[in-house]
Amino acid sequence: MTIAVTGATGPFGRHAIESLLARGVPADQIVAIGRDQAKLDQLHELGVTLRLADYDDPDSLRTALTGADRLLFVSGSEVGRRIPQHQAVVDAAQAAGVGLVVYTSAPKADTSGMGLAEEHRATERALIDSGVPYVFLRNGWYIENYTAQLPVFLEHGLIGAAGDGLISVATRADLAEAAAAVLTGDGHQGRVYELGGQSFTLPVLAAEIARLSGRDVKYTDLAEDAYAKALEGAGLPAPMAAVLADSDRAASQGALYVEGNDLEKLLGRPVTPWSDVVRAALAQLA
Numbered sequence: 001m002t003i004a005v006t007g008a009t010g011p012f013g014r015h016a017i018e019s020l021l022a023r024g025v026p027a028d029q030i031v032a033i034g035r036d037q038a039k040l041d042q043l044h045e046l047g048v049t050l051r052l053a054d055y056d057d058p059d060s061l062r063t064a065l066t067g068a069d070r071l072l073f074v075s076g077s078e079v080g081r082r083i084p085q086h087q088a089v090v091d092a093a094q095a096a097g098v099g100l101v102v103y104t105s106a107p108k109a110d111t112s113g114m115g116l117a118e119e120h121r122a123t124e125r126a127l128i129d130s131g132v133p134y135v136f137l138r139n140g141w142y143i144e145n146y147t148a149q150l151p152v153f154l155e156h157g158l159i160g161a162a163g164d165g166l167i168s169v170a171t172r173a174d175l176a177e178a179a180a181a182v183l184t185g186d187g188h189q190g191r192v193y194e195l196g197g198q199s200f201t202l203p204v205l206a207a208e209i210a211r212l213s214g215r216d217v218k219y220t221d222l223a224e225d226a227y228a229k230a231l232e233g234a235g236l237p238a239p240m241a242a243v244l245a246d247s248d249r250a251a252s253q254g255a256l257y258v259e260g261n262d263l264e265k266l267l268g269r270p271v272t273p274w275s276d277v278v279r280a281a282l283a284q285l286a
């Protein structure tokens with residue numbers, strides 16, 4: 001059985017390929033797909049087949065998916081352009097006769113009021129309409145979204161607009177391992193998994209960073225507009241600042257809270273505790 005992985009040059013895709021290999025999938029049955037040859041070449045050491053394809057280039061997608069039995073379709077990163085891009089992936093999977101498409105979506109994508117969920121909702125709809133067998137992995141927020149900013153948090157504290165909204169986080173590695181479990185397992189077709197680990201509010205995250213670092217780290221809650229302006233002031237392009245502020249606003253209303261324990265069930269073990277990830281990330285800074 002050949003398993004193809006798009007977005008293989010990103011950290012999530014790479015984790016997924018490593019998890020597939022760890023589960024015993026032979027390297028010659030894995031096809032890593034990316035749009036950048038230099039980044040693809042960095043996967044050479046894994047021994048998997050490397051194929052170049054761009055979500056903006058339907059022909060390249062059809063060629064890259066030839067012979068794939070299953071596909072891990074990692075959502076793209078070009079927010080605002082993903083509806084046609086993802087439609088092209090769905091069309092190519094259909095044309096190539098892929099037997100199962102496992103798509104990385106967003107929490108409660110079908111009903112979410114978070115702007116970022118719109119393109120995921122459209123992609124889920126495109127997959128349903130295509131008739132291609134699918135699984136939706138509605139991945140919760142990566143804890144790495146926060147740990148990547150630890151130096152800033154230690155220096156300036158946290159700001160956001162998520163109020164007391166609970167945010168269910170998990171490592172990319174855990175979410176990718178769950179994807180590998182679905183890709184190598186049976187009985188998942190048509191299932192929708194809401195995937196998240198333990199939850200925190202941003203004030204709780206700030207308090208834990210303070211406790212673990214011994215530094216004075218506090219969370220300041222801002223209105224959505226003020227948070228967007230602050231992010232712009234920190235150098236983010238206005239559209240990205242607006243998307244992030246909207247995500248926080250939605251999180252304040254529960255959009256990033258994941259109920260149930262789908263992730264633990266797919267992993268067959270407890271989800272990595274976020275506090276452990278924060279502790280390890282702080283240790284790396286020391």
Ligand SMILES: NC(=O)c1ccc[n+]([C@@H]2O[C@H](COP(=O)([O-])OP(=O)(O)OC[C@H]3O[C@@H](n4cnc5c(N)ncnc54)[C@H](OP(=O)(O)O)[C@@H]3O)[C@@H](O)[C@H]2O)c1
Pocket residue numbers: 006007008009010011012013034035036039053054055056074075076077078085104139140141142145172
């Ligand atoms: N749950 C969360 O907290 C969260 C946070 C951020 C993102 N995400 C979603 O999860 C996905 C995977 O996460 P990640 O951390 O690995 O993201 P990432 O580092 O942005 O990787 C995205 C991957 O998609 C590829 N890609 C983007 N546009 C493409 C195109 N037009 N054609 C072909 N490939 C394209 C990228 O290729 P290049 O390497 O060439 O750019 C890369 O391999 C993201 O793309 C995004 O949809 C989720």
